[in-house]
Amino acid sequence: MNLTIDKWIPVVWDDGHAGKVSLLDVFQHGENIRDLAVRPHERIALMRLLICIAQAALDGPKDREEWQSCRKRLPQAAADYLAKWKHAFELFGDGQRFLQVANVSNTATRDETKLISLSKLDSALATGAAPTLFDNAGGELREFMPAQLALMLLVFQLFSSGGLLSECMWKGVRTKKAGNAASPGLAGKMVHTMILNRTSLLDSIWMNLINKDQVSMLKQAWGYPVWELMPDGPGDHPAVDNAVKTYVGRLVPISRAVHLQDSRSMIWGGALDYPSFANSGWRDPMATIYQSAYRDDERRQLEGSVAKALWRELHVITVRKYDQNNHLGGPLVLQNIEDDLDIDVFAGAVVHEPRKTTNIIDVIESVLHVPMQMFADAGRQLYQQGVAQAESWGKKINFAVADYHAAIKDDLRRPESRLRGGLIKQKAAAHYWTAIEQQVPLLLVIVKNPALLDPDNSGKEHWHGTEWGRALARAARDAYELACPHDTPRQMRAYCEGLKVLFKPLENNENQSVVEEEET
Numbered sequence: 001m002n003l004t005i006d007k008w009i010p011v012v013w014d015d016g017h018a019g020k021v022s023l024l025d026v027f028q029h030g031e032n033i034r035d036l037a038v039r040p041h042e043r044i045a046l047m048r049l050l051i052c053i054a055q056a057a058l059d060g061p062k063d064r065e066e067w068q069s070c071r072k073r074l075p076q077a078a079a080d081y082l083a084k085w086k087h088a089f090e091l092f093g094d095g096q097r098f099l100q101v102a103n104v105s106n107t108a109t110r111d112e113t114k115l116i117s118l119s120k121l122d123s124a125l126a127t128g129a130a131p132t133l134f135d136n137a138g139g140e141l142r143e144f145m146p147a148q149l150a151l152m153l154l155v156f157q158l159f160s161s162g163g164l165l166s167e168c169m170w171k172g173v174r175t176k177k178a179g180n181a182a183s184p185g186l187a188g189k190m191v192h193t194m195i196l197n198r199t200s201l202l203d204s205i206w207m208n209l210i211n212k213d214q215v216s217m218l219k220q221a222w223g224y225p226v227w228e229l230m231p232d233g234p235g236d237h238p239a240v241d242n243a244v245k246t247y248v249g250r251l252v253p254i255s256r257a258v259h260l261q262d263s264r265s266m267i268w269g270g271a272l273d274y275p276s277f278a279n280s281g282w283r284d285p286m287a288t289i290y291q292s293a294y295r296d297d298e299r300r301q302l303e304g305s306v307a308k309a310l311w312r313e314l315h316v317i318t319v320r321k322y323d324q325n326n327h328l329g330g331p332l333v334l335q336n337i338e339d340d341l342d343i344d345v346f347a348g349a350v351v352h353e354p355r356k357t358t359n360i361i362d363v364i365e366s367v368l369h370v371p372m373q374m375f376a377d378a379g380r381q382l383y384q385q386g387v388a389q390a391e392s393w394g395k396k397i398n399f400a401v402a403d404y405h406a407a408i409k410d411d412l413r414r415p416e417s418r419l420r421g422g423l424i425k426q427k428a429a430a431h432y433w434t435a436i437e438q439q440v441p442l443l444l445v446i447v448k449n450p451a452l453l454d455p456d457n458s459g460k461e462h463w464h465g466t467e468w469g470r471a472l473a474r475a476a477r478d479a480y481e482l483a484c485p486h487d488t489p490r491q492m493r494a495y496c497e498g499l500k501v502l503f504k505p506l507e508n509n510e511n512q513s514v515v516e517e518e519e520t
Helices: 023-032 041-058 065-069 074-084 148-161 200-206 212-217 236-243 247-251 312-317 332-336 377-407 415-437 440-448 467-482 489-502 514-519
Strands: 010-011 018-021 035-036 105-106 167-172 192-196 256-260 265-272 289-291 299-301 342-352 356-370
Touching: 010 023, 018 023, 023 035, 023 041, 023 074, 035 041, 035 200, 035 377, 041 074, 041 148, 041 192, 041 342, 041 356, 065 332, 074 200, 105 265, 148 256, 148 440, 167 265, 192 200, 192 299, 236 247, 299 342, 312 356, 312 377, 377 415, 377 440, 377 467, 377 489, 415 467, 440 467, 467 489, 489 514
Parallel strands: none
Antiparallel strands: 010 018, 010 035, 105 167, 192 342, 256 265, 289 299, 342 356
């Protein structure tokens, strides 16, 4: 199978029907492809591959002016490039293979019981230490179609977990079994942010290209795709440096030494270690770097979290002022957008347990609408205030639930009740945040029209009087009612006590409390 001409990328065409396309199809017919039809982590890996091909085919663009004009020549440039490097995109065969290394051998006995299942390439499948609820084929040597394998391999190289890995010999060097770093896309639970064009995949690719001037601003080398300079072993220093220390080289990593034996098994082990933001300050152009609220000298990479949806971080992601000295700012592609344009962005991350990159727990994503006002300090500050209002309600739900249970003589604050209390509060919080996420457009309306906060020109902000404020109050009450039954007289008394806590006046000197607003 050759990935340049064989169909393996799931897409949705502009007429709504689904299908699969080749790499060449993406660039030749991308105007008629609406979007990718994949899971969030697959989208990230595929977009990085497509961006990598485009940047290599254009050998740029050189600067912003060239970026603006390169859209028309991108399809033909990519087609010519893929024709030149077609041999590097073979999935099997004796020559160069796509994202697979040569000179690799198994250190274990080559009998059927020692073969490594290809299911390890997909963290969603039950294999070894990765059990899942709906996959009962763990431990079996199951067979995969070539199109599946191509996508699995691409994602695995970007998002493979760290820690204990398989072991192999790579050009005479035994790969590490323990203490391996996570692949670069997973390191630090990095949030990958890209501009999303909802009508054309080709336009999405073009809009996410950065230019050589921007890469120089990062103090990084431009580099070559890994398939142009594939390391033949860990000692191949020029190729290794290109792969791990250049912008284009890192777009599609080779973090694992993989060699597919057939459609069921493989040889694999650790390959290249990629410098991360945490251990070297390496700044991925798709990442968001922000200043710690607790330490003035500490910079942090925005992390994905299952407890905090990415819309709550939009005011951090949309910072376009890039600080060259400490890398502060959102993804670099935002600098390409005109100041008077609204856009949509995709933000996603693979989330692992705290300080344990071996345990992947979830994949998260958000598609966020970004009005042009979010690119100004005033707009971001207003959005941040709206998020703070939502978080304030979230805290009051916890307090109200705790008071309700204390009133029915079930104190959740006792040490023996904390675990159960946490689960009860999580139930209410999950309901609240799920409901509020659907109402984020109401907050963006305020960002576009700040006068809604002060309709009487009093000089004071009245969040409770906005549609966003009312939506928060309704969602908070619904979540509280879900967690606190009030069927019996005793429960009703406790319910009323908790309700007082939930709707007590806000701490911003507003003349009218939220409880009064809710009652009217």
